[in-house]
Amino acid sequence: MPDTVSPHGDTLIIDMVRRFSEERLAPLAAEREKQKRIEPEIIAELGELGVFGATTPAEWDGSEIDPVTYALLLEEIAAGDGSISTMVSVHNSPTCIVVNNFGTDAQKDRWLRKLATGEHVGSFGLTEPQAGSDASNLKTRAVKKGDRYVVNGSKQFISNAAHPGSLVFFAVTDPAAGKKGLSAFIIDKTHPGFSVARVEEKLGQKASDTCALSFDDMEVPEDQRIGAEGEGYKIALSTLESGRIGIAAQSVGMARAALDYAVGYARERKAFGSSIIDFQAVGFRLAEAKTRLEAARQLTLYAARLKAEGRPSLEAACMAKLFASEAAEAVCTASIQTLGGYGFLADYPVERIYRDVRVCQIYEGTSDVQKLILQRML
Numbered sequence: 076m077p078d079t080v081s082p083h084g085d086t087l088i089i090d091m092v093r094r095f096s097e098e099r100l101a102p103l104a105a106e107r108e109k110q111k112r113i114e115p116e117i118i119a120e121l122g123e124l125g126v127f128g129a130t131t132p133a134e135w136d137g138s139e140i141d142p143v144t145y146a147l148l149l150e151e152i153a154a155g156d157g158s159i160s161t162m163v164s165v166h167n168s169p170t171c172i173v174v175n176n177f178g179t180d181a182q183k184d185r186w187l188r189k190l191a192t193g194e195h196v197g198s199f200g201l202t203e204p205q206a207g208s209d210a211s212n213l214k215t216r217a218v219k220k221g222d223r224y225v226v227n228g229s230k231q232f233i234s235n236a237a238h239p240g241s242l243v244f245f246a247v248t249d250p251a252a253g254k255k256g257l258s259a260f261i262i263d264k265t266h267p268g269f270s271v272a273r274v275e276e277k278l279g280q281k282a283s284d285t286c287a288l289s290f291d292d293m294e295v296p297e298d299q300r301i302g303a304e305g306e307g308y309k310i311a312l313s314t315l316e317s318g319r320i321g322i323a324a325q326s327v328g329m330a331r332a333a334l335d336y337a338v339g340y341a342r343e344r345k346a347f348g349s350s351i352i353d354f355q356a357v358g359f360r361l362a363e364a365k366t367r368l369e370a371a372r373q374l375t376l377y378a379a380r381l382k383a384e385g386r387p388s389l390e391a392a393c394m395a396k397l398f399a400s401e402a403a404e405a406v407c408t409a410s411i412q413t414l415g416g417y418g419f420l421a422d423y424p425v426e427r428i429y430r431d432v433r434v435c436q437i438y439e440g441t442s443d444v445q446k447l448i449l450q451r452m453l
């Protein structure tokens with residue numbers, strides 16, 4: 076990471092990603108939703124741009140950028156296609172961050188290099204059917220047998236799992252130890268005993284796969300455990316902290332795309348003899364939406380800047396995710412309202428973005444989880 080971090084991020088990188096997003100992501104976002112897939116060519120191009128290595132140091136073949144630039148990069152990608160922003164976000168942080176911050180050099184050599192170049196798409200397997208917000212309530216069991224663990228259990232709501240690559244996951248190694256009985260592991264998604272049980276149907280972000288996973292007598296060598304036995308929960312919670320800044324940035328990007336469309340529409344659309352943007356009801360609504368959007372962006376960049384400076388950022392990360400994800404829904408609602416009946420039609424992007432942005436209030440910790448953490452910090 077550079078020694079000094081500009082509050083505006085690295086503009087060369089952001090301009091490059093913005094161009095890519097405008098030219099390669101946004102034009103096909105609706106089609107991607109219909110096809111429910113992200114084209115392998117786009118994944119390869121994102122890899123070439125260094126986007127999959129954005130949180131990984133050069134030493135491990137990454138293209139590490141500072142957290143402010145990373146947040147702005149995610150905003151740009153999300154403005155083009157929310158589904159792709161989720162792929163990039165989950166891949167980098169929390170997934171790559173776990174390997175980078177807690178992996179051994181041998182693990183980094185074997186896994187992080189491939190993740191950083193995009194050869195592997197990363198997934199983060201914490202959530203289980205009975206363990207969402209209550210994240211320590213895992214049932215997936217890893218039983219030590221000699222120099223390996225035998226893993227049985229399931230995971231729920233795991234992004235990117237249908238894409239070739241690697242999976243960081245968490246399992247119970249000591250049921251008697253509660254939160255200190257969880258451990259982290261990494262596998263290839265081709266690992267025997269691992270399978271994608273289901274790719275979920277969902278409201279939005281349909282091009283991004285959300286999967287249920289199954290582990291059936293899956294043997295994992297001890298050297299694929301990340302960190303010490305019992306450290307898994309701390310590893311998970313600490314990496315979710317930076318992941319949440321990423322979700323806030325995604326929220327800002329998607330909402331920006333909806334608002335830009337609505338402003339353009341309001342300028343063009345005529346009613347009662349003038350552009351509807353000149354009517355106070357419309358203009359005030361859009362002005363308020365833009366204000367909320369900017370507040371969300373500034374809170375997100377503030378959290379990212381604290382992270383860049385190595386200062387405590389948990390509170391700001393939770394505030395950013397809470398505020399930005401909820402503001403984004405409000406901004407998308409205002410955008411739909413501006414288009415009237417057209418805003419409700421699938422022919423117009425605001426309809427899709429409204430559905431895409433909704434999950435930002437849920438994944439990587441619901442709004443209520445953010446409030447719970449913030450309440451504890453009062």
Ligand SMILES: CC(C)(COP(=O)(O)OP(=O)(O)OC[C@H]1O[C@@H](n2cnc3c(N)ncnc32)[C@H](O)[C@@H]1OP(=O)(O)O)[C@@H](O)C(=O)NCCC(=O)NCCSC(=O)CCS(=O)O
Nearest residue numbers: 199200201202208210233234309312313316438439440444
């Ligand atoms: C709701 C929760 C916040 C509750 O947390 P707990 O009360 O169970 O946790 P604690 O006892 O406070 O902490 C346990 C342990 O971890 C240390 N810790 C906590 N936070 C941090 C941090 N930010 N950095 C470093 N260390 C941290 C804490 O000090 C404790 O250690 P000691 O015991 O003191 O040594 C929590 O359960 C929660 O956040 N729930 C939401 C989970 C969530 O976001 N899930 C989504 C996962 S994403 C997924 O699986 C799919 C990804 S995807 O594909 O989109």
